[in-house]
Amino acid sequence: MSYADAATPLCGNGNTNSCPIASSCTASVNFTLAPDATPHTWDAYPIYSSNITNATWYWGDGTDTIGLYPSHTYSVAGLYNICVVAIDVNSCNATYCQNDSVYRLSNNSVYSTMIHINVKNTEAGIEQYHTSNNMRVYPNPSTGSFQVIYSGNIDELKISDMLGQTVYETKLNTVNTTLQLKDAGVYFVTITVGTETITKKVIVDK
Numbered sequence: 001m002s003y004a005d006a007a008t009p010l011c012g013n014g015n016t017n018s019c020p021i022a023s024s025c026t027a028s029v030n031f032t033l034a035p036d037a038t039p040h041t042w043d044a045y046p047i048y049s050s051n052i053t054n055a056t057w058y059w060g061d062g063t064d065t066i067g068l069y070p071s072h073t074y075s076v077a078g079l080y081n082i083c084v085v086a087i088d089v090n091s092c093n094a095t096y097c098q099n100d101s102v103y104r105l106s107n108n109s110v111y112s113t114m115i116h117i118n119v120k121n122t123e124a125g126i127e128q129y130h131t132s133n134n135m136r137v138y139p140n141p142s143t144g145s146f147q148v149i150y151s152g153n154i155d156e157l158k159i160s161d162m163l164g165q166t167v168y169e170t171k172l173n174t175v176n177t178t179l180q181l182k183d184a185g186v187y188f189v190t191i192t193v194g195t196e197t198i199t200k201k202v203i204v205d206k
Contacts, residue, residue, distance in 0.1 A: 025092030027052060029084055031119075033098055034188065034199055036164050041116045044082065044098075051088040057119065058083040072117045082117070115162075134198070137189055141203035144181050148189055156192040161185060 031046040048055070048068065058064045059072045060080035074080060083097040136149040148157065159168040162185065181187060181204050190199045 025090065027086055027088040027092040027094040029055065029086035029094045030096045031084060031098060036118065040163055041118065044117060044119045046084065046119060048086055049088065052086045053089055055084050055086040059117070069119045069121050071119065074115045135191060135200055137200045137202045141205045144204050145178060146202060147178050150191060152193065154191045154193050158190045160188050160190065
């Protein structure tokens with residue numbers, strides 16, 4: 001029997017077992033990924049809602065770690081999508097998966113050792129990375145030549161590789177220029193605008 005067919009309401013009057021319970025879950029979580037200044041190291045900057053008490057981080061390699069600010073090391077080459085499930089004081093949970101991927105190189109170069117991921121507490125005064133729709137990288141993916149477009153003045157432009165090493169750096173008043181990278185790979189274009197840091201990923205595929 002449906003609610004519409006009932007002669008008397010199913011909810012109330014002691015019939016609580018048949019009543020739908022309105023969700024009061026307000027848990028939320030998201031994070032950004034950015035290469036650390038330390039070689040072979042990436043940082044995850046999570047934003048938890050104030051009622052979050054614990055979290056489980058899924059590293060994309062079949063392992064997970066419980067904790068709000070854990071660390072992880074990859075030992076096998078591949079692409080890894082990172083997800084986090086956060087739990088609040090009411091046992092509600094929220095899930096967020098990063099669309100970008102962390103990649104560990106498979107060759108024997110000294111720059112291709114395992115990638116470390118550190119989840120950092122931004123509330124402790126650690127620098128936070130932002131993304132902005134005001135900054136565009138086009139085309140992306142590219143064959144090495146791409147444009148960086150920003151609708152305003154900037155203080156600095158920097159390109160770093162997945163190991164956190166700077167491959168290009170310049171100080172410009174405006175950004176609307178064509179840049180060239182000779183090696184294939186995943187790079188991060190970072191511009192500094194006042195106190196804000198804006199980072200976009202660019203893939204060079206040759």
